Amino acid sequence: DAKTTQPNSMESNEEEPVHLPCNHSTISGTDYIHWYRQLPSQGPEYVIHGLTSNVNNRMASLAIAEDRKSSTLILHRATLRDAAVYYCIRNGTTDSWGKLQFGAGTQVVVTP
Amino acid sequence: KAGVTQTPRYLIKTRGQQVTLSCSPISGHRSVSWYQQTPGQGLQFLFEYFSETQRNKGNFPGRFSGRQFSNSRSEMNVSTLELGDSALYLCASSLTGDVVDTQYFGPGTRLTVL
Numbered sequence: 001d002a003k004t005t006q007p008n009s010m011e012s013n014e015e016e017p018v019h020l021p022c023n024h025s026t027i028s029g030t031d032y033i034h035w036y037r038q039l040p041s042q043g044p045e046y047v048i049h050g051l052t053s054n055v056n057n058r059m060a061s062l063a064i065a066e067d068r069k070s071s072t073l074i075l076h077r078a079t080l081r082d083a084a085v086y087y088c089i090r091n092g093t094t095d096s097w098g099k100l101q102f103g104a105g106t107q108v109v110v111t112p
Numbered sequence: 113k114a115g116v117t118q119t120p121r122y123l124i125k126t127r128g129q130q131v132t133l134s135c136s137p138i139s140g141h142r143s144v145s146w147y148q149q150t151p152g153q154g155l156q157f158l159f160e161y162f163s164e165t166q167r168n169k170g171n172f173p174g175r176f177s178g179r180q181f182s183n184s185r186s187e188m189n190v191s192t193l194e195l196g197d198s199a200l201y202l203c204a205s206s207l208t209g210d211v212v213d214t215q216y217f218g219p220g221t222r223l224t225v226l
Contacts, residue, residue, distance in 0.1 A: 032211055032212060036215075042217075042219065043116075043202050043204070043217030043218055043220055044202070044204075044217050045216075045217065046214040046215065046216070049212065049214075087155075091211050092211050096168070096211050097143070097160055097162065097167045097168045097210075098143045098144075098145040098160030098162065098168055098204075098206065098209035098215070099145065099157045099160060099168050100145075100147075100155075100157065100204075100215060101157065102147075102154055102155035102156075103154070104154055105154075
């Protein structure tokens with residue numbers, strides 16, 4: 001049970017922003033939201049994570065709803081290299097030691 | 113700093129055989145997690161090791177086992193291979209395996225069972 005819901009796929013034009021939604025309506029107060037992505041023929045890679053506040057890093061921004069039941073990953077200017085499957089993951093209890101529960105993710109297609 | 117390495121990268125086995133996969137974590141990382149990725153089930157957590165102890169386990173049969181050595185390197189073993197064990201096996205390392213730790217994934221070992 002991945003405990004998050006994401007659209008199967010999204011398309012974007014190169015150099016345009018991409019907003020990837022994630023629903024986690026059963027989230028508990030101590031659960032973190034993590035985003036990983038998997039490029040073709042590679043292992044997943046970390047993108048960003050947050051708890052309550054919006055977060056920014058060099059790869060993306062994470063906007064977390066005030067009630068924390070949903071979040072949005074924002075890629076500010078999509079490049080062809082951003083074409084990947086993006087996974088939204090929530091975890092936060094001690095039985096999550098080293099464990100990421102991946103769902104099906106969102107396949108992002110970037111068009112030149 | 114070198115990334116997570118996995119050996120071998122590709123492996124072909126036949127049903128009933130056993131296989132051992134190896135993972136070398138990033139230097140200084142003490143937690144190693146293993147995942148299985150298949151087209152049908154996606155990415156599924158197998159188990160996690162920290163300081164040579166299995167601390168967490170996913171929902172896989174006992175044919176899947178692992179261990180961790182004192183240098184944090186880890187191996188996973190699958191005995192009595194079945195066709196359904198054909199998958200990409202990924203290992204990931206992190207500093208402590210804590211919920212806020214970033215996991216760094218290796219390139220995976222592609223196992224084909226004939």
